[in-house]
Amino acid sequence: MGANGDGDPVDTQEAIMHATYRALCTHGYANLTMQSIADEFDKTKGVIHYHYDTKQDLLVAFLEYLLDAFERNIAVDESDDPVTRLEALVETLLFGPPERGEFDHWELTTAMLEIRSEAPHNAEFRRQLSHNYETVEAMVIAIVEEGSEQGVFRDVDPEAVATLLLTAINGARIYQVTLGRDDVAELTNESLEAIVRDWLCHPDANGE
């Protein structure tokens, strides 16, 4: 798929997505134009317009592309126990996948923040971001439910636990790039680990 060189529309679309990513990282959302995307790309603005009628269409496709890559990167090893899986998921969400992914984690967080800031004005962005949120939320809920069934976790509302983890991770990543502080992500990881081990885990399951 998409390995036939220049003329292949899949290759071209992939190249446009990469160019959009680079243009967004370089110029920021406020200064992102079709021209600035074409400048990151060995083809003309006309080629971009052939595939995407408007900048809006292009950005909707771009967000889908980012979120697909994100969902591929957060798969966890189903054979691990719930505590290990939950902690691995938190670490991957906070710091990126263990094997270096397709994107630099800092740049990706910055690019996602730019798109998020448009979401209050853009129903299609909200729809895509909501779908992504619900996918990750469902992963956390499944792990918490399994841990509760096994008696490892105490009897909690899985959705409340998922909300706490996802909001803390989202907030930490945004502070990381907006304050320039990697230590906020490190401290969040430590705090969430403490919450999982000292609060979420059933007291009887401690020290086993």
Next chain:
Amino acid sequence: MGANGDGDPVDTQEAIMHATYRALCTHGYANLTMQSIADEFDKTKGVIHYHYDTKQDLLVAFLEYLLDAFERNIAVDESDDPVTRLEALVETLLFGPPERGEFDHWELTTAMLEIRSEAPHNAEFRRQLSHNYETVEAMVIAIVEEGSEQGVFRDVDPEAVATLLLTAINGARIYQVTLGRDDVAELTNESLEAIVRDWLCHPDANGE
């Protein structure tokens, strides 16, 4: 201060700040221009330029104005016990001040998100946002330390607790406006309350 009508520069600057806020809420950061600010304002673009050389200067002043208002609004009653103070602070940060503040909470969160998304590209925004983060962090740390001294809270790293609360609150507010989900903020408040009561509070202090 600033009650002398039209010619008073303090009044004019205050009016420019309000116009900037309205223009930002209406058009978003990407479409914010000096003209769109002037349109929200009963004076000309020239008046804005008289006070602020560039849009960048204006936005730096605007962020300072927002953060000053924010810091005035989050004062907590020092006479309350640490648990009550911590929960009141979390609620104010999540939902806005108990008495309706100068700004609509949803609009303010959206406006702040737009400015945050520029911070990776803007050192002055990062400096101001960092100062604001440290102010709120210091408030949480002071409450946690007092609670630990009183034996109400267990022996924890106050900075780690502050990081967890601030990241979860920031993430929740951003999800609130980018996914259009108020329930995320409600659930975050419930989760943080559970964390404070069931994890942060010393087990011996429970049920007293």
